[in-house]
Structure formats: C-alpha cells, structure tokens
Amino acid sequence: MSARKIALWHDAGLIDAATRDRLLAYEAEHARPLVLWAIYGIGALAIGLGFVSVVAANWEDIPGLVRLSVHLALIAGLLGLLCAREERLAVQSPWAVEALVFITAALGLTFFGHLGQVYQTASPLWQPLAVWLALFAPLLLLMGRSWPAALAVLGGAVWTAWEYADANSRYGAAPDAGRSVWLALVTTAPLAFAPLAAWLRARSPRPDFWRRLEQLALAYAVAGASFACALASLGEFGQHGLSNEMVRLLTSGLVAGLAGVGVVLARPGTSGRMAGAIIAGAGLAVALCQVVDDLTVPAALLFFAMWANIAAAALVAQWRGVFQLAVGVIALRLIILSFELAGDLLTSGFGLILSGLMILGVAWGAVRVSKRFAPREEPEA
Amino acid sequence: MMRGSRFFGRLAAAVLPLLGLGALWVESDRTYHSGTEWEVPIMGYDPRDYLRGHYVEFEYAWPGGENLGDIYYEALCLEGVAPTIAKVRWLQTDSEPCAHPLRKNPGGVYSGDGLFRGRLYVGQERAAQLQEQLRNRDQAGIVTIRQREDGSFTPVSIRFRPLTNTEIAERDAQEAEDQRPPPPIMSK
Numbered sequence: 225m226s227a228r229k230i231a232l233w234h235d236a237g238l239i240d241a242a243t244r245d246r247l248l249a250y251e252a253e254h255a256r257p258l259v260l261w262a263i264y265g266i267g268a269l270a271i272g273l274g275f276v277s278v279v280a281a282n283w284e285d286i287p288g289l290v291r292l293s294v295h296l297a298l299i300a301g302l303l304g305l306l307c308a309r310e311e312r313l314a315v316q317s318p319w320a321v322e323a324l325v326f327i328t329a330a331l332g333l334t335f336f337g338h339l340g341q342v343y344q345t346a347s348p349l350w351q352p353l354a355v356w357l358a359l360f361a362p363l364l365l366l367m368g369r370s371w372p373a374a375l376a377v378l379g380g381a382v383w384t385a386w387e388y389a390d391a392n393s394r395y396g397a398a399p400d401a402g403r404s405v406w407l408a409l410v411t412t413a414p415l416a417f418a419p420l421a422a423w424l425r426a427r428s429p430r431p432d433f434w435r436r437l438e439q440l441a442l443a444y445a446v447a448g449a450s451f452a453c454a455l456a457s458l459g460e461f462g463q464h465g466l467s468n469e470m471v472r473l474l475t476s477g478l479v480a481g482l483a484g485v486g487v488v489l490a491r492p493g494t495s496g497r498m499a500g501a502i503i504a505g506a507g508l509a510v511a512l513c514q515v516v517d518d519l520t521v522p523a524a525l526l527f528f529a530m531w532a533n534i535a536a537a538a539l540v541a542q543w544r545g546v547f548q549l550a551v552g553v554i555a556l557r558l559i560i561l562s563f564e565l566a567g568d569l570l571t572s573g574f575g576l577i578l579s580g581l582m583i584l585g586v587a588w589g590a591v592r593v594s595k596r597f598a599p600r601e602e603p604e605a
Numbered sequence: 606m607m608r609g610s611r612f613f614g615r616l617a618a619a620v621l622p623l624l625g626l627g628a629l630w631v632e633s634d635r636t637y638h639s640g641t642e643w644e645v646p647i648m649g650y651d652p653r654d655y656l657r658g659h660y661v662e663f664e665y666a667w668p669g670g671e672n673l674g675d676i677y678y679e680a681l682c683l684e685g686v687a688p689t690i691a692k693v694r695w696l697q698t699d700s701e702p703c704a705h706p707l708r709k710n711p712g713g714v715y716s717g718d719g720l721f722r723g724r725l726y727v728g729q730e731r732a733a734q735l736q737e738q739l740r741n742r743d744q745a746g747i748v749t750i751r752q753r754e755d756g757s758f759t760p761v762s763i764r765f766r767p768l769t770n771t772e773i774a775e776r777d778a779q780e781a782e783d784q785r786p787p788p789p790i791m792s793k
Contacts, residue, residue, distance in 0.1 A: 279658070284728035292630060296623075299622070299623065303619040303623055306619060307616055307619040310615060332622050332626065333656070335626050337654075337657040339629060340654075340657035341658060342633075342637075343633040343634065343636070343759070344759050344760055344761060345759075346660075346714045346715075346723075347713065347714060348712070348713075349656065351712070352656060355625065355629070358625070359622040359626065360622050362618040362621060363618040363619065363621075366615060366618045
C-alpha cells in the first residue's frame, strides 16, 4: 500500500531514489501486518466455531468410543506441540501460536458437548463451561498472545457467570439478600481480570495479550453498566421487591469500583488511571440504577454521565477512537430520549418533523465535537 | 532456572486439561454403563442445545402415573421386573423400602421436574426422523433408562411401537368422551 504511494512520489519527482529506498526500507521494517493478524484471528475463530457445529451435529454412524478417542488424541497432539515448541514457534510467528492455543481451547470445549452426546449427561450449561474454564484458563493465560485467547478467557468467564446466574434465578421469585450478593459477586467476578492484566502488562513478555484482556474486562464493565441503565429506563428494577435488587446492584457497583481502583494501583500512569476511572465510573452508574428506575430523564442522565466520564477519560488519555465512540453513543441515546419524550407528539406529522430536525442537529453536533475535540491518533492504551 | 520453571508451568498447563478431560471421560463412561434398564412410555418433541447439539425432549408417561396425586416427592419407586415397569409409586420418606428407586437430581437440567421430563441427545438426521415419528399418533414412544442403586438414572435409547387395535379403540373412545357436549344441566 505505502510502497505504491512511495513509488508514485518518486515518479512525480517529489523524492529522489535514495529517499525512496530509505522510506521503503523503513516501511518494510516497521510494517504491522494488521490484515494478516486479523485474518489469523478470524480464521482461528471460524475453525473453533466450526468444531462446535461439527461435533454438535453428532455423527451417530461412528461409535462413541472411536469419536471420543480421535477427539482427545487431537487435543493431546496440539497440547504436546504447544508444550514442546511454543517458544520456538512464537519467535517465527506469534500468530500461529495464538491460533493453535485458541483452537486447542475450542476443541476442549467441544469435548464436553461430545461427552454429553455419547453419555447423555444433560447438566445445565454452566457446569461444563465452568469445568472448561478451570481446565483451560491456565493454558490460555500462559500462552495467549493476542485478542482471540483474551476473548476466550474473558468471554468464557462472562458466559459461565451469566449461565450460572440465569440457572439460579429462573423462577421469577425474588432471591433473598444473601443470594443477591452471591449472584452479584459471580457476575462481576470477570472484572477481576482487569487489575490482574493491568499489573502483568508491564511485567510479562506478552504485553499485547494482557492489554487485550484488560481492554475486554473494561468493555465488559461498560457494556454491563450500559445494559443496567437501559433496564432502569425500562423500569425493570422495580419488579422483584426493591431491597434485593438494590443489594445486587450495590454489590456489583462496589466490585466494579474495587476493580477500577485495582487497575489504577496496578498500572501507574495516565493510561492506567483513566482505564481505572472508566471501570469505577461504570460501577457507580450500576449502583445508582435503582434510584433512577423507571424515570425517563434521570435514567438517561445517568447513562450520559457514565459515557461523558468515558469521553473525558479518553480525552485525558488521548484515545481518539474511544472518545469518538463515546460521543457517538451519547448522541444515539439523545435521539432515543427524544423519542421517549415525544411519544404522543410523534403521532402527528409535526412531531416527526421535530424529531427529524433534532436527529440531524444531534448528528451534526456529534460529528463536530468528535472532529474538533478528539485527540490526535496515538497508539491506544 | 527461570527457563526451567517456565517450562514446568507450560507443561502443567498442558497436562491439566488432558487429565481433567480424561478423568471426566472415564467417570462419564462408568456411570453410563452401570444400572438396570427399564422401559418407560413417553410423549415428546425436539429442540437443540448450544454445546451438545440436537436432542429429543420427552415427558415420561409412568405406568400407573395417574394415581400419583398432586403432591410431589423427591423420589419414585419402580415396581415390576426389569425392563417392564408394572407401576410407579411415590417414595414418601427415605427409609421406605424400595428395590428400584428413582431420585430427582436438583443439579440436573430439569432440576425439580426431572422425574417427569427428560432428554436424549441424538444425531441431527435422527432428530428430524424422531420428530416425525413423535407426531404419528398411532405409535407409542418408549425410552430405555438405566436406573442405578443410588436412584440416579440416564435415558439411553428411544424406540417406537405401533399401538395395538385395542389401544387405538381406547384412545378414540376417550376422545369421543372428551368431545361430547356437556349435559343440558351444565350449559344452563
């Protein structure tokens, strides 16, 4: 890509041959093959998902013992390869190691499904997920090098936690206070990866993996808090007896706050402080959700406050993409708020025109803000 | 020294999943193959599971189940000579003698409902076939379960048999009975 441009500049007489060669040499040395990395990652993901489907299809023509033996032998082979050759492979192509680790973990997960088919073990989904996490998290944490492995660890933890919470609160009855605290602790447990990853970023030979893991934990906190705010807008928290929802939200908020403080302590510097502020801010928003339950404007304001905090943190830490995302999200929520408030006006054409004008105004404003105030492109934290 | 401990860490991380999966396999295999086989008539349908694929879900139609009453206990007692169940009754206390008990598994996927519903994982082609067969009203579905001494049990296979002429006649008579208009005194 840039090589073509450099050749063009040379042809146009803008740079001489020596400059061109030096530029080409520099580019070749500093190239980050982003496309190649993405392809490796997506390829590994596709293979992993493919295994799940192929195994789930349950080929009954092959005896269970043979199928399971082949499956376990495959896992053993990959584990053996990783154990013996990981360091050497990583020098040549870190992405090959990443893809192998991810595929091994995916094969491990499907082994549970496979056992379930052959031996008819119909346990609730959180049980096999939890055992998988216990067996494979050490491998992923020790050998992961980028986002697929980080996604497997954090995604696995989040999936397990919510499957567990779902299986234990199904019958619509209000759980007691102790159970509320327990469920809140389970669903916020994946946030513990944030301070751990923040601490290991500077201390591990695989900083990229820990950076991704910390980012994913942060994203989980923000997504969870946004979801809680949306539920508050819909008035969902008033449904099962006030006090226990309050206990659950406060506990979740507290854990997120502690995780935020943990990140600040584990990773000194602006970037760490801002990441911690975002996580703690999300926790504060969750803790306040009960107060604004079913109140249109206050619930929206809480959401705005949380995302404004994110935008401010991004501005301080110079994260251009995060800042623009925050501005976009606030704009989108503003548009939704206009519909929430103008519910009855909307039936008339006048209301539609007003909403349209407001949407255009908000979109225009959001683009201006994010262009004018967004920090310059910097390597992201 | 540093390199050595790193290697052992990696080795442990690689051996752990292998041992864990292997142990689970052995345990599942042992449980699955133990127990007495019983045949239970069923009614059912078919959905699917993220991890394990297609399954047939069914309700157990326990022989004599209509006399169980509305109070649910933790365990049933099977009476009869395997694999034919003559009738079932509730085990109201743990000390009650019973040669072939079936207990609820609170950690199972149907938890409280585990004595009345079950599932059998099958291949995707077979699932479609079974779905078709379960819709055919002139046959009865039968699931074989393995019942173990501790009261745990696992469905292991499913088959169908055509209803006999007497059974069809009984069913039709019951339906005619259900569809008869209410007597005049009720409709006033």
